[in-house]
Every structure is written in structure tokens, then in C-alpha cells.
Amino acid sequence: MGRASDRRSVLRIDLSAPDRDAPAAVRRPDTLAGEEPLEIRVGRAGQARRPLAVTMRTPGDELDLAIGFLLTEGLIRSARDVSTAQLCAGDNAPNTYNVVDVVLADGVPEPETDPARAFYTTSSCGVCGKASIDAVRTRSPYDVATDRVELAATDLARLPDRLRAAQRTFERTGGLHAAGLFSTGGELVVAREDVGRHNAVDKVIGWAARQERLPLTGHVLMVSGRASFELTQKAWMAGIPVLAAVSAPSTLAAELAGEAGMTLVGFLRGQTMNVYTGAERVTC
The missing domain is CATH 3.10.20.10 (Ubiquitin-like (UB roll))
Known part of the structure; x- marks a missing residue:
């Protein structure tokens, strides 16, 4: 099996160095994400x-x-x-x-x-x-629309930092996506990293399936990138009622989330967020 990260020698060029007598290019080790x-x-x-x-x-x-x-x-x-x-x-x-x-x-x-x-x-x-x-519009065996879970916006706002703290390989490489499964109270259940955001989500859902925790009623899936159609579908297939992302959702993601009865949150950064569907689950 390969490694999650690897050390390589790179040529580091820094044109902003204040000391013009210092070399602008030096050899140094760098850590890359495995693929x-x-x-x-x-x-x-x-x-x-x-x-x-x-x-x-x-x-x-x-x-x-x-x-x-x-x-x-x-x-x-x-x-x-x-x-x-x-x-x-x-x-x-x-x-x-x-x-x-x-x-x-x-x-x-x-x-x-x-x-x-x-x-x-x-x-x-x-x-x-x-x-x-x-x-790809696979029908889920779970009716997430009937999941009456509620969550506070203040708890949602804490999720990006908590997911970031769990990204150990990203800390070394800066080159991985992450997905985290949280309770509605903001407690991290499991987190996974991968070069592919869909893989990170599959790793989380596969872990939950092997632990016989499906459907993931009353949970939040937090992703480090954008909320795409595929990630929305994967969350629905696992019975997850809430999908949150630090970046934007696509039109198809919002359409599918609305069709499924999911809560879709985008641009979750700092103290602000956009709730695109299922806003009744989020309390201020």
C-alpha cells in the first residue's frame, strides 16, 4: 500500500524576501499528499x-x-x-x-x-x-425529509474549525479535502481526508456502514470544499439530513437537496452561512 504523504526535494523561490543579498531560490524538503x-x-x-x-x-x-x-x-x-x-x-x-x-x-x-x-x-x-x-440520481432507501432534527447556527459555525483540527495530513501537505461526520451538538464522530472530496465522503460513509450506524439520522456531514451534486447524493444515500460546506453549492446540489428534504448549508465561514434548503432545521 502507498503512503498518505511523501517527502520530496523542491526548489523554493521567494521573490518577496526583503534581503536582496539572500538567495531567492533554495532547495528544501516539502511534503506532498499521496495519490x-x-x-x-x-x-x-x-x-x-x-x-x-x-x-x-x-x-x-x-x-x-x-x-x-x-x-x-x-x-x-x-x-x-x-x-x-x-x-x-x-x-x-x-x-x-x-x-x-x-x-x-x-x-x-x-x-x-x-x-x-x-x-x-x-x-x-x-x-x-x-x-x-x-x-446518478440514485434513490436513497432513507426518507431524510422526516428527520426532525434541529441544530443551532452557533453549533454549525464551529464545525469548520473542528474539521480543520482533525486534518492531520492536510497540516503537513496543504493538499487534501476532508469530510467529517458530526452530531447536531457539534461533536466530531469521524473524519477522513483524501485528494478526492468524493473519496473522503465515501470513507466516512463506509466507516459508518461497517459500524452498522446507517441511517445516519440526526447527523451533519461537513465537507471542506464545495457542495456538489455527487456529495449531496452520497449524504442522502446514507440518510444524513444536513450537509454543510465551506464553499458554494451547485444548482443541482440545491435541487437534489430540496427534492430529498435535506438541509443544505454553504459558505459556512466564521460567523456567516447561507442555508439553501431545509432552513427550518436551523435555529438562530
């Missing part, structure tokens, strides 16, 4: 598992990532739909263990591997290659 491919293979026991997806991710929490991905794509409904999931050596040397082999439980249908619904994902996009928007 490697992860192939997810799915099938039945006693049969060869077929590649379903390849995602570029930061090494770590691979089983959570795989389970979270399968669940948020609607291919399984809970971790009980998986008989076993294990890291395997890849086809190329050296062995980097960039393959997760998933054996489905009896009675769980195998996913189709239709090229029109390709699951190749990059670090920045979790729905690339889908045939249409309709294909």
Missing part, C-alpha cells in the same frame, strides 16, 4: 471478481472507501450485503495493494459493468462517465 489508483473488484464467492471502478485516492481506509462507494452508488444497501472485502496485490510489481476485492453476500445482485455507465473517477469528479444525470 494512487484504487481498483474495486466485485463479484460472488467462487467466481472471478470483475473490475467495477478505478478511483484516484489518498492511500488509507481503502475498505471504508470501497464499501462507501458501493453504498452511495446504490449497489448495496448496507455492509451486510458484503460477505468479505479485502485488500489484494495488484497485477504490477511492486505490490502496492491498490485493489479491493469485494465478495457480495448471497442474494445480492451483481452490478452491471456496462461501459456506458463507466465508474472511472478522478480525484476531482465522482460521477464522470455516467450516461446521464438520471443515472
Whole structure:
């Protein structure tokens, strides 16, 4: 398996240095966020598992990532739909263990591997290659609209700093997204980092699924970037009633959140925020 971060030698150029006699360019070590491919293979026991997806991710929490991905794509409904999931050596040397082999439980249908619904994902996009928007508007088994949870705006305002404090690899690299699952009182339940924001969310949801905590009624999902359609869908698939982001939501994210009955909060920075849908859950 690869590493979450790696040290490299870089040429540091500083044109703002006040001492003109000092060199403007020096060699120094720098820490970079790890990024490697992860192939997810799915099938039945006693049969060869077929590649379903390849995602570029930061090494770590691979089983959570795989389970979270399968669940948020609607291919399984809970971790009980998986008989076993294990890291395997890849086809190329050296062995980097960039393959997760998933054996489905009896009675769980195998996913189709239709090229029109390709699951190749990059670090920045979790729905690339889908045939249409309709294909990714996966219906959740959970009715989050009936979740009557309420949360104080003052508690919401504390979440970005609490998520930032949990980003240990970001502290060294400055190059990772983060997702955190919080109670409505603002207590951190679990946090994950990744070069792909969708991977960070899948790692959180996969962890919750393996802990048999779904649906995540009465919880808040906080993300370090923008609130996209894919992240809104993933939160809905896990039964999360509130999605908060430090940056902007997209039009499709707001549309889907409204359709699902979710509370969508954007531009959560300092003491201000925008509540796009589900404002009745937020108290001032």
C-alpha cells in the first residue's frame, strides 16, 4: 500500500524576501499528499471478481472507501450485503495493494459493468462517465425529509474549525479535502481526508456502514470544499439530513437537496452561512 504523504526535494523561490543579498531560490524538503489508483473488484464467492471502478485516492481506509462507494452508488444497501472485502496485490510489481476485492453476500445482485455507465473517477469528479444525470440520481432507501432534527447556527459555525483540527495530513501537505461526520451538538464522530472530496465522503460513509450506524439520522456531514451534486447524493444515500460546506453549492446540489428534504448549508465561514434548503432545521 502507498503512503498518505511523501517527502520530496523542491526548489523554493521567494521573490518577496526583503534581503536582496539572500538567495531567492533554495532547495528544501516539502511534503506532498499521496495519490494512487484504487481498483474495486466485485463479484460472488467462487467466481472471478470483475473490475467495477478505478478511483484516484489518498492511500488509507481503502475498505471504508470501497464499501462507501458501493453504498452511495446504490449497489448495496448496507455492509451486510458484503460477505468479505479485502485488500489484494495488484497485477504490477511492486505490490502496492491498490485493489479491493469485494465478495457480495448471497442474494445480492451483481452490478452491471456496462461501459456506458463507466465508474472511472478522478480525484476531482465522482460521477464522470455516467450516461446521464438520471443515472446518478440514485434513490436513497432513507426518507431524510422526516428527520426532525434541529441544530443551532452557533453549533454549525464551529464545525469548520473542528474539521480543520482533525486534518492531520492536510497540516503537513496543504493538499487534501476532508469530510467529517458530526452530531447536531457539534461533536466530531469521524473524519477522513483524501485528494478526492468524493473519496473522503465515501470513507466516512463506509466507516459508518461497517459500524452498522446507517441511517445516519440526526447527523451533519461537513465537507471542506464545495457542495456538489455527487456529495449531496452520497449524504442522502446514507440518510444524513444536513450537509454543510465551506464553499458554494451547485444548482443541482440545491435541487437534489430540496427534492430529498435535506438541509443544505454553504459558505459556512466564521460567523456567516447561507442555508439553501431545509432552513427550518436551523435555529438562530
